[in-house]
Amino acid sequence: MNIETILVKEISQTLQQLYGEIPGMKVSLEKTKSTFEGDFTLVVFPYVRYSKVSPEETAKQIGEVLCEITEIFSSYNVIKGFLNLGISNNLWLSYFNQFDANSTNFLKGQKIMIEYSSPNTNKPLHLGHIRNNLLGYSLSQIMRANGADVTMANLINDRGIHICKSMLAWQRFGNGETPESANIKGDHLVGEYYVVFENQLVNATSDDIELAYEGKWHTADNATNERYQELVKRLSEAEEDKQIAKIKGLIKDLVRNQSELMQACQEMLRKWEAGDEEVLKLWNTMNSWVYEGFDSTYKNLGVSFDKFYYESNTYSLGKDIVQEGLENGVFFKRSDNSVWIDLSDEGLDEKLVQRGDGTSVYITQDMGTAELKYQDFNIARSIYVVGNEQDYHFKVLFLIMKKLGRPYAKGMYHASYGMVDLPSGKMKSREGTVVDADDLLNEMYNTSKSKTEELGKTQGMEDSELDILCRRLSLAALKFFILKVDAKKRMLFNPEESIDFHGDTGPFAMYTYTRIKSILRQERPKNNKSDNIELNATEVEVIKTLSEYSQVLKNAAEEYNPSGLCQYTLDLAKSFNRLYNELSILKEADSSKKEFRLLLAQKTANTLSHSMGLLGIEMVERM
């Protein structure tokens, strides 16, 4: 049982005894600020209207009665309307004796699917994916620790025009190159051909695009010419810079789409959809390269999946649902045969759910996949870890599923997270300012190695132990740095700070853990409980922090946000470090005090390890 629940129960009873039934009463207890005396604070303002005396007097009345329960409360003081309560030594001790960094069960047995990562197969993973992966993995662990039955899923976007670009470029310029022959990771190799394609396309079309801006471009295709002339007209009339840029962008796309390269690419996509053997073979080969590359990145990052979905299998799902929606009037059809839903009642607009030619769009596929997930796993909740630029998309998706009467619609949730910025600004793949995931991991490994060597910590360490240390240390720094920030918020990724090992960092928490482990290697606690000890303030502080763990764990799950766990881990490490510095453990003369501190150290280490584990961070025994 949580210590606060015990206190709240006693306080409610006391309030009732003093002032009778208070309608809608809710006792909110807070930690006493460190500048005041006491452990917990009750704000008495809400009760003044029942006590009919001043706030100070009310607080005194309550405090007086509470302190008669000596086994729980030891002292009280009143400042203005705040009743600061001291908790008795024995309550702390008995709480401490039963404390264990255990999982909670408020989601007991609930079937939850968490979809995350969801990469495209034409490029290697980058920093943005890293935030996604770390959040997704950590959320899964957090949900599990709260008792949920979690399936971690990855929906891989393995089809579409972008894959064809890499394929076509490889076909034309690859000379049969393979990851082995080039000695490059498969995902990077495919990514390189994607870049080759883009460069070739720029070379082939840049002159035409310039001409097109001046209105001097034409093509064989009449429909395109018409559209182009219309755009030229709009361009000449446009005044705002933003508008001009937008129209120019449309013209650019038009010209590019008419190029031989893009035409060949479109042709390839058509062949793919038609099941052309040769195209499929190439597609399979290049995908297998990419998957091998992704696997290694996922492994290095320490994330994993229980279930993979592939868009090549799911993109046509959802058409049955479109049909169903048409039949029961949720969707409607336009004259060009395209299918729409009207969401203006909900403050949104009309949204296309199927193209005029019967092919599916992004949301059609998502409707199908949502249904598939439910059929496969009978999940109660379906969580999507996807960036906040897709807030609107998911709002629409969930609304559609609700309107279609899907019972699982209410369990769908978009765990939306903010973008990652660099000190130089936004990451833009076109400008080469993307931070590659593999590069980043390598760099962090090397830095942690040189720092470890600098500190002279490598003495007496086997190479294999050093390797594990550097790996885990660098991941601790990276993961903690990213997960520390509120998931919903946009964050700045400063590479130098991310690899810092001092202050509010993962390595700091890890270091605290190893110091405890070092003590426990020399002596372990003999019992699993302590009695009859006079606790001092630093010790109480650690117990108090430990007691908050289950609530923090629950909050992290409820808010789909691991950052509270990071903050908590730091608090716990700091409070223990203070104790470590102020009090001796192994050299404590009083054997029962020593025993207690050993036990306290052990429980602290367990809790640190547990919470870091939920962040996807593995501890080491020495560093």
Add this chain to the structure above:
RNA sequence: GACCUCGUAGCUCAGCUGGAUAGAGCAACUGCCUUCUAAGCAGUAGGUCAUAGGUUCGAAUCCUAUCGGGGUCGCCA
């Protein structure tokens, strides 16, 4: 233009459903290794919580407006 979101110390971030004198870390400056790992601890300095109103015993937190950053409003995914 409409909608969403953010704005807290020089920098990066906490601050839960409103509570006391707004907290950490980094950077700067002081101390502490003959004592369980100094990747640590203790301390100094640093704030008009974007601005203006409002709600009330009480607002960084809730409401409104304004300013500023970002995002979305594709028959891309």
